[in-house]
Amino acid sequence: MLNRRATMLGLAALPLAATIRPALAATPDSLVTSAGDVAIYPIRHASLVLSFGAETLYIDPANGPALYEGLPPPTGILITHGHGDHFDIATLNAIAGDTAPILTSEEVLARLPGPLKPRATALPNGATGEIAGLPIEVVAAYNTTENRKRYHPEGVGNGYVIGFGDKRVYVAGDTEDTPEMRALTGIDVAFLPMNLPYTMSLEQVAAAVAAFRPGIVYPYHYQGGDPAKLAELVGDAAEVRLAAWY
Numbered sequence: 001m002l003n004r005r006a007t008m009l010g011l012a013a014l015p016l017a018a019t020i021r022p023a024l025a026a027t028p029d030s031l032v033t034s035a036g037d038v039a040i041y042p043i044r045h046a047s048l049v050l051s052f053g054a055e056t057l058y059i060d061p062a063n064g065p066a067l068y069e070g071l072p073p074p075t076g077i078l079i080t081h082g083h084g085d086h087f088d089i090a091t092l093n094a095i096a097g098d099t100a101p102i103l104t105s106e107e108v109l110a111r112l113p114g115p116l117k118p119r120a121t122a123l124p125n126g127a128t129g130e131i132a133g134l135p136i137e138v139v140a141a142y143n144t145t146e147n148r149k150r151y152h153p154e155g156v157g158n159g160y161v162i163g164f165g166d167k168r169v170y171v172a173g174d175t176e177d178t179p180e181m182r183a184l185t186g187i188d189v190a191f192l193p194m195n196l197p198y199t200m201s202l203e204q205v206a207a208a209v210a211a212f213r214p215g216i217v218y219p220y221h222y223q224g225g226d227p228a229k230l231a232e233l234v235g236d237a238a239e240v241r242l243a244a245w246y
Contacts, residue, residue, distance in 0.1 A: 059080075
């Protein structure tokens with residue numbers, strides 16, 4: 001099994017336990033918006049797909065193209081940062097098709113292979129843009145605890161707030177409960193990571209939820225953790241949905 005150092009350097013996708021489900025859930029979760037429903041497909045670990053009308057966003061696609069069989073091809077791809085469980089060149093090459101635009105960070109843009117780089121755009125923390133006609137806000141994603149800052153330094157990684165009709169979906173990437181996260185408003189669905197020492201503890205996630213009050217929270221990127229305990233800590237601050245990431 002590859003060690004975490006290799007993953008941190010983006011050398012390969014994160015190898016995951018054999019207990020991971022082998023295929024997509026038969027029925028995706030959904031979010032009702034003013035312009036139609038968003039279908040939410042948890043893929044694995046930090047990877048997910050959001051489908052909205054004719055648009056399908058692949059977010060941090062990794063761990064092989066077989067996980068995406070049966071889904072529409074991407075009309076847009078979002079990559080949060082360069083670690084191998086989020087940025088997987090082999091998977092990108094297999095699923096990207098010929099036209100899907102890529103929105104990412106400067107770190108990832110510099111490492112994209114030649115055929116993919118011309119269709120990629122890098123946005124810094126705090127910027128706004130769009131992909132596949134959908135509005136995007138870039139939220140800083142980084143570690144704040146002193147002995148964790150080496151994992152995700154400030155100014156490198158992105159989180160994304162994506163607009164779907166009248167709803168806003170936040171995909172945090174790898175981060176702790178930063179001031180930028182806590183200052184978010186009007187978030188209807190939030191995907192929040194919770195595994196130590198690389199992202200947040202259960203308590204940090206619960207504190208962040210209490211601060212910015214998303215309507216629905218999906219704990220993700222929690223390999224080895226117990227997301228069921230998050231609902232107890234969150235209480236009535238948000239609806240916690242548990243999905244089959246592993």
